Amino acid sequence: MTGIVRIGVEIHCQLTGLNSKLFCKCRGDYRNDLPNRNVCPICTGQPGTMPLLNNKAIDYSCMIALALGCTIPSEMGFYRKNYFYPDLPKNYQITQYDSGGIGSVGSNGKLEFGKEYARIRRIQLEEDPGRLIYEGGDMDTSFYTLVDYNRAGTALVEIVTEPDFKDAATVRAFLNKLTSILEHLGVCNTKLEGSVRCDANISIDNGKRVEIKNVGSFREVEKALNFEIIRQESLSSRNIEIKSETRHWDNERKVTKQSRAKEEEQDYKYFLEPDIPIVLLDKSYLNSIQQTMPELPDKRRTRFVEEYHLSDHVSQVLINNKEMADFFESAVRIYSSPKEIANWLVSDLMSYIGVSKTDETSLTDLKIGPRHIAELAKLVDENSISRHTAKSMLNRILRTGEMPSQLVGQFDSSKIIDEKILTKAIEDTFDSERAAVIDASSNPSVINFLLGKVLKLTKGRADPQIALSLIMDKLNKN
Numbered sequence: 001m002t003g004i005v006r007i008g009v010e011i012h013c014q015l016t017g018l019n020s021k022l023f024c025k026c027r028g029d030y031r032n033d034l035p036n037r038n039v040c041p042i043c044t045g046q047p048g049t050m051p052l053l054n055n056k057a058i059d060y061s062c063m064i065a066l067a068l069g070c071t072i073p074s075e076m077g078f079y080r081k082n083y084f085y086p087d088l089p090k091n092y093q094i095t096q097y098d099s100g101g102i103g104s105v106g107s108n109g110k111l112e113f114g115k116e117y118a119r120i121r122r123i124q125l126e127e128d129p130g131r132l133i134y135e136g137g138d139m140d141t142s143f144y145t146l147v148d149y150n151r152a153g154t155a156l157v158e159i160v161t162e163p164d165f166k167d168a169a170t171v172r173a174f175l176n177k178l179t180s181i182l183e184h185l186g187v188c189n190t191k192l193e194g195s196v197r198c199d200a201n202i203s204i205d206n207g208k209r210v211e212i213k214n215v216g217s218f219r220e221v222e223k224a225l226n227f228e229i230i231r232q233e234s235l236s237s238r239n240i241e242i243k244s245e246t247r248h249w250d251n252e253r254k255v256t257k258q259s260r261a262k263e264e265e266q267d268y269k270y271f272l273e274p275d276i277p278i279v280l281l282d283k284s285y286l287n288s289i290q291q292t293m294p295e296l297p298d299k300r301r302t303r304f305v306e307e308y309h310l311s312d313h314v315s316q317v318l319i320n321n322k323e324m325a326d327f328f329e330s331a332v333r334i335y336s337s338p339k340e341i342a343n344w345l346v347s348d349l350m351s352y353i354g355v356s357k358t359d360e361t362s363l364t365d366l367k368i369g370p371r372h373i374a375e376l377a378k379l380v381d382e383n384s385i386s387r388h389t390a391k392s393m394l395n396r397i398l399r400t401g402e403m404p405s406q407l408v409g410q411f412d413s414s415k416i417i418d419e420k421i422l423t424k425a426i427e428d429t430f431d432s433e434r435a436a437v438i439d440a441s442s443n444p445s446v447i448n449f450l451l452g453k454v455l456k457l458t459k460g461r462a463d464p465q466i467a468l469s470l471i472m473d474k475l476n477k478n
């Protein structure tokens, strides 16, 4: 028996496009530093320091709010969310909070994905805490915990949806669309480890809500939700009460488990951050942001259909992955054969970047670039190589990065199907085998002899069927 499932999600995405943290000059990119090197008195909350708001972070978060159709308030403020936890050096997080007309960066939005949509409750700009590293285990089992503040204070946008999802696959589709939007806006490199994180809340038959935290990747979100749906249904079928609780996703064992840490019903004692002035977001500012916003996925898909005459489906597949869509357009600029190039990307290259394997594999990790695919498409279009040969070439190029034109001739299976090349080989054969050509009119088996000679001349690469029909044509004309 399946009850009515209601799922809402809370996504945290880092504004990785920023050079510095949200309130200080420390670098926004903390990933390759030794622990606790990318810190300063401001992001570690030393007494007497003053936060200075990163204006670019406001631009980026407004872009996200606009892209998700949110209402943006004319006055935006920051609040202190007070709680004590080792990853938070100040003992409070600077975040946003809807209170008394001073809002967070966006609310009441909507994101359409395919034929579905989800309502966006709110978007807020806040600082990321530091990272806790559990040595020798997880939160419950580690021997000791280390803290690294390199990440503390980097800019984070929190996107909260209404509980509009009915299953895990729909959540995944939503997250894919959201990822594509963030990538197109250029505000977040979603492929970086930890740059997008997702918490979820889930209830069945209007029962108690269970929060799921600590999910490392979007792929894991789907697994965690599926596990949780089965767990809750199993409990309810046995009339066991579902408790309102926070559960953590155990990535090793692929289960959700109850958190030891109590994380619900906290009194955060929010109050307006006195060190940061209210931010005015007037119409002219928002208009200027709207005008500088890059092309968004939906618009780009429509353009692909109109400009390149691709099907809606193929356009959608390309645009789901911004890197792939960019790769496509670069290749088309080199050699204008959009359908052929799209076909190579969607049916061949896609499987190599492991769309179905890990979320992290990137096109840029491959040795193949737009120039390779453009050249491959051109060689096939010109009949210089067969599609079959081109596919074998692709395999090799992925390993070596060689250009397709360098490889023509090296592939034993590369059949010559170009009629011009074949006709030349046949003419040469006819010239050197005059006696056989004369015999052929009375003895059909000689035709096979001539074909054999053509194959020998082309080192076995002539397409036998095309060569045979050309030989027949030529004999008939003689």
Ligand SMILES: [Zn+2]
Binding pocket: 021, 024, 025, 026, 038, 039, 040, 041, 042, 043, 044, 153
């Ligand atoms: Zn700092």
